[in-house]
Amino acid sequence: MNNLRVQLVKEEILSDNWYTLRKITFKYQRKNGVWETQSREAYDRGNGATILLHNPEKNTIILTRQFRMPTYVNGNTSGRLIEACAGLLDNDNPEDAIRRETEEETGFVVTNIRKVFEAYMSPGSVTEKLYFFMADYSDSTEKRSGGGIDEEDIDVLELPLPQAMQMITEGEIVDGKTIMLLQQLCIQQYQVA
Known part of the structure; x- marks a missing residue:
């Protein structure tokens, strides 16, 4: 994964019980060129x-x-x-x-x-x-x-x-x-x- 508009900052595991829940903090460059820091939770259960x-x-x-x-x-x-x-x-x-x-x-x-x-x-x-x-x-x-x-x-x-x-x-x-x-x-x- 190499996207010039996304920079991963930090990843935390919130739960690793049944599947894995991660909190991902990242910098995202908007269409207007401005960078902003965001965080999202992502549930990973596999494909x-x-x-x-x-x-x-x-x-x-x-x-x-x-x-x-x-x-x-x-x-x-x-x-x-x-x-x-x-x-x-x-x-x-x-x-x-x-x-x-x-x-x-x-x-x-x-x-x-x-x-x-x-x-x-x-x-x-x-x-x-x-x-x-x-x-x-x-x-x-x-x-x-x-x-x-x-x-x-x-x-x-x-x-x-x-x-x-x-x-x-x-x-x-x-x-x-x-x-x-x-x-x-x-x-x-x-x-x-």
């Missing part, structure tokens, strides 16, 4: 990957449902969130990491993974970059143990794509990465039609 599994023959998708504490404290009364399979890279490349997460969370073993795009999900406070993938599955796709493994308490959901899109409208699917992947799948289907 991650997410995937949407789609069955083109049935036009169904695979999502998961699991408890997410941050959503619970922000008004999600059950704390359970419907979302696309996802996980941290844990020092793997994004494709290997999402293969691992797909098998652990859904039980599906997918081979035709396609990268769709990358995005920072909350760049004002979180360092994480998320890698987005899609893959096809079918009734004959190999399944292994996983998909609701006891440690993670995950439900695996197979839904028709139109129903999933309606669930966004009705506020049942409120996870950003999931909405982005579902919309991307709809765009791809529209372009093919």
Whole structure:
């Protein structure tokens, strides 16, 4: 990272419990040439990957449902969130990491993974970059143990794509990465039609 308009001054670790929360003090040169000192807190949890599994023959998708504490404290009364399979890279490349997460969370073993795009999900406070993938599955796709493994308490959901899109409208699917992947799948289907 070498940006002539940014000079790091000091970095403090505020918390290193679940992930790392840092306070970063820096000098930033504004467009008018004036330098000012600022500080921001940045939450570093590592980069991650997410995937949407789609069955083109049935036009169904695979999502998961699991408890997410941050959503619970922000008004999600059950704390359970419907979302696309996802996980941290844990020092793997994004494709290997999402293969691992797909098998652990859904039980599906997918081979035709396609990268769709990358995005920072909350760049004002979180360092994480998320890698987005899609893959096809079918009734004959190999399944292994996983998909609701006891440690993670995950439900695996197979839904028709139109129903999933309606669930966004009705506020049942409120996870950003999931909405982005579902919309991307709809765009791809529209372009093919």
